[in-house]
Amino acid sequence: MFENLNGSGLGRRSFLRGSVMFAAVIGVSVLPAFAQQAPRKPDDEKKKEEPKDPFADSDKKDEKKLVDAEGREYRVCPQCAYNMYKQGRMWVCENCGYSYVE
Numbered sequence: 001m002f003e004n005l006n007g008s009g010l011g012r013r014s015f016l017r018g019s020v021m022f023a024a025v026i027g028v029s030v031l032p033a034f035a036q037q038a039p040r041k042p043d044d045e046k047k048k049e050e051p052k053d054p055f056a057d058s059d060k061k062d063e064k065k066l067v068d069a070e071g072r073e074y075r076v077c078p079q080c081a082y083n084m085y086k087q088g089r090m091w092v093c094e095n096c097g098y099s100y101v102e
């Protein structure tokens with residue numbers, strides 16, 4: 001199709017060379033806008049918070065412990081509202097398997 005346009009001066013190579021220069025000019029003009037943004041703070045400066053016990057506040061307010069029919073202490077699961085029992089240092093829900101370390 002373009003073989004007949006010998007005198008036009010726009011070949012494949014010249015088109016690609018022009019488009020590369022155009023893209024470079026656009027890239028250079030956008031670069032200063034990114035450089036003016038405030039630098040991000042490294043993750044080291046952010047507060048490192050330890051995971052909190054979801055029932056820590058409820059134990060302080062309500063010092064009464066829940067005990068089931070077998071005499072075992074339990075808590076109410078925040079996910080499904082079923083009983084959670086202590087296994088070692090972990091509280092584990094019987095129904096959904098939600099667990100956390102005390």
